[in-house]
Amino acid sequence: MKVRRGIRIATVLALAAPALIAVAPGTASAYPQVCKAGEKWATVSGTKVTNAPTHMQGVSIAPGSNLTRTVTIKVDRTFSAGIDVTTEASAKAGVVLAKASVTVGAKLAVAGSRTTSKSITDTWTFPTPPRQRRYVVWSGTKVYGGRYSYHVCKPGGRSYTTESGPWRSYRTQWVGSSLCGARYPKGSMEYNAAVLGGC
Numbered sequence: 001m002k003v004r005r006g007i008r009i010a011t012v013l014a015l016a017a018p019a020l021i022a023v024a025p026g027t028a029s030a031y032p033q034v035c036k037a038g039e040k041w042a043t044v045s046g047t048k049v050t051n052a053p054t055h056m057q058g059v060s061i062a063p064g065s066n067l068t069r070t071v072t073i074k075v076d077r078t079f080s081a082g083i084d085v086t087t088e089a090s091a092k093a094g095v096v097l098a099k100a101s102v103t104v105g106a107k108l109a110v111a112g113s114r115t116t117s118k119s120i121t122d123t124w125t126f127p128t129p130p131r132q133r134r135y136v137v138w139s140g141t142k143v144y145g146g147r148y149s150y151h152v153c154k155p156g157g158r159s160y161t162t163e164s165g166p167w168r169s170y171r172t173q174w175v176g177s178s179l180c181g182a183r184y185p186k187g188s189m190e191y192n193a194a195v196l197g198g199c
Contacts (some may be wrong), residue, residue: 031158032158033156033157033158034153034157034158034159034160035151035153035157035160036153036157037153037154037155037156037157038152038153038155039152039153039160040091040092040095040150040151040152040153041095041099041150041151042095042096042098042099042148042149042150042151043099043148043149043151044096044099044100044103044146044147044148044149044167045146045147045148045149046146046147047100047103047104047144047145047146048144048145048146049104049142049143049144050142050143050145050187051140051142051143051187051188051189051191051192052077052079052140052141052142052143052170052192053076053138053139053140053189053192053193053196053197054075054076054077054078054079054115054116054139054140054141054173055073055074055075055076055119055120055138055139055140056073056074056076056136056137056138056193056196056197057071057072057073057074057136057137057138057197058134058135058136058197058198059071059124059126059134059135059136059137060132060133060134060135061126061129061132061133061134061135062129062132063128063129063130063131063132064128064129065128065129066125066126066127066128067124067125067126068123068124068125068126069123069124069125069126070121070122070123070124071121071122071123071124071137072119072120072121073119073120073121073122073137073138073139073175074119075116075117075118075119076196078114078115078116078117079114079115079143079168079170080113080114080115080168081097081108081109081110081111081112081113081114081168081169081170082111082112082167082168082169083096083097083111083148083165083166083167083168084165084166087111087112087113087114088111088112089110089111089112090111092150092163093111093112093167094110094111095150096148096150096167097109097110097111097167097169099148100144100146100148100167100169101169104144106142106144106171107171108144108169108170108171109169109170109171110169111169113169113170115141115170115173116173120139120175122137122175124137124177133179133180133181134179134180134181134199135177135178135179135180136177136178136180136193136194136197136198136199137175137176137177138175138176138177138178138189138193138197139173139174139175140173140174140175140176140189140192140193141170141171141172141173141174142170142171143168143169143170144168144169144170144171145166145167145168145169146166146167147164147165147166147167148164148165148166148167149162149163149164150162150163150164176189176190176193178190178191178193178194178197178199179194180194180199181199182194
């Protein structure tokens with residue numbers, strides 16, 4: 001009887017063994033596919049927006065005079081669109097800035113773009129002041145910047161590479177004027193132009 005019991009136990013173990021071996025291939029499910037091989041995508045964070053005058057020109061109006069004048073606003077500084085320390089257009093930069101546009105909800109300039117370095121000429125009519133007044137006429141743009149993470153899916157789709165760095169871009173320029181001595185919200189285009197324009 002003891003021998004028979006040993007035989008029965010050995011038989012049970014023999015039958016169970018294939019089931020244990022069959023589980024082994026299933027360990028591959030611990031590495032599920034997380035992306036499509038070759039897929040590229042990006043995320044952006046820490047976005048900051050700045051009102052940035054690019055062209056400024058001071059105008060002084062004497063009391064009792066109404067002035068319509070064509071003013072040429074000279075360039076003071078330029079801004080570019082790109083990633084890292086380069087402004088060159090690339091597939092990577094395109095993916096990053098496209099994601100930035102979606103994130104901020106505005107169409108941003110593409111990599112390789114720059115704000116104009118040419119002077120801007122426009123006609124301005126200034127009201128008759130009761131006393132001497134000074135204005136800064138300007139052209140400016142909103143400048144955006146932050147950090148990005150750029151991902152590329154590896155073959156097999158079970159992992160991906162990640163690169164990180166800074167990005168920057170800007171929006172369409174517009175023109176306006178700031179009255180010296182007037183109060184404007186800090187950080188607004190009017191405020192920044194007044195400060196940078198020498199009010």
